[in-house]
Amino acid sequence: MPRERTLLERLNDPRPGEPLTTAQNTAMLVESVLQHLTKVLNTRRGHSLTQPEDYGMMDLTELIRGFPESIKEVQQAIRTTVEKYEPRLHHVYVEYVEPDEDLLTLRFKITAQIVTERERAPVLFETMVGPSGQVQLKG
Numbered sequence: 001m002p003r004e005r006t007l008l009e010r011l012n013d014p015r016p017g018e019p020l021t022t023a024q025n026t027a028m029l030v031e032s033v034l035q036h037l038t039k040v041l042n043t044r045r046g047h048s049l050t051q052p053e054d055y056g057m058m059d060l061t062e063l064i065r066g067f068p069e070s071i072k073e074v075q076q077a078i079r080t081t082v083e084k085y086e087p088r089l090h091h092v093y094v095e096y097v098e099p100d101e102d103l104l105t106l107r108f109k110i111t112a113q114i115v116t117e118r119e120r121a122p123v124l125f126e127t128m129v130g131p132s133g134q135v136q137l138k139g
Contacts, residue, residue: 026121029114033088034125034139037110040085041078041127041135057081061133071096071106074129078108089123090115104131 043056058077079094089112097107106129114121126138 026114026116026119029088029116030121030123030139033086033114033123034137037082037086037125038135038137040081041137055085057135059133060129060135061131067106074106075108078110078127082110082112088114090120094127105129110137 040055041057044059060074060077075094075096079092082089082092082094092110092112095109095111097109099105099107108127108129110125110127112123114123123139128136130136
């Protein structure tokens with residue numbers, strides 16, 4: 001079962017006063033996933049020292065130029081990246097959200113499940129891709 005925080009998160013912030021427990025905290029797990037997705041979706045392929053070939057996303061600014069025809073490609077790129085680099089999520093689905101006010105920002109909903117020892121918790125992340133290719137996520 002997935003841990004609430006990754007090994008690097010625990011090493012970076014050990015929280016020595018936190019009680020040790022075998023029970024999982026789903027809210028902490030979702031927050032950890034959100035932080036990791038923000039990092040991976042904002043890393044461009046070829047810019048990671050540990051996995052220089054394919055870690056991260058393709059340059060979304062190239063796809064955004066082909067809007068609206070490129071929406072399906074951006075959806076697929078997000079889904080493929082999430083499925084490949086966030087194994088704590090299952091049944092990932094990425095849906096395009098029609099623009100409301102800001103026509104220069106693409107919006108997507110990422111829905112998935114986090115499977116813990118006690119439950120299958122549904123999660124929803126709001127994803128915004130700006131004109132610069134920067135990806136913002138909200139849980």
